[in-house]
Amino acid sequence: MIYIKFQDLSEEKQEELLKVSREHVTYLFGDSIKKYVDKTGADFERLIDEETIKNLYTYDYFFNI
Incomplete structure (x- = not known):
């Protein structure tokens, strides 16, 4: 689960989410x-x-409003 403040959907936050996802994919599927x-x-x-x-799209997001 990823917790995000609704006000913090900035470009930096999006880049951070992509970085986390890339590391996750590389760890899980990199060898294959x-x-x-x-x-x-x-x-x-x-x-x-x-x-x-x-x-x-597989992550569960929770927004704090």
């Missing part, structure tokens, strides 16, 4: 994505970025 990249020649950074954005 690397194997896929080795097989197919796909762009590792692009795949990580796509999974990072998808991962943001």
Whole structure:
């Protein structure tokens, strides 16, 4: 769960959420994505970025108003 103040949806906060999500995705799926990249020649950074954005939708957010 991620707790966010409703007034704090600034660009900095959004970047922080992306950073947290990217670290989470890299930790969970980094090895399998690397194997896929080795097989197919796909762009590792692009795949990580796509999974990072998808991962943001799996979090539970609680807003303090």
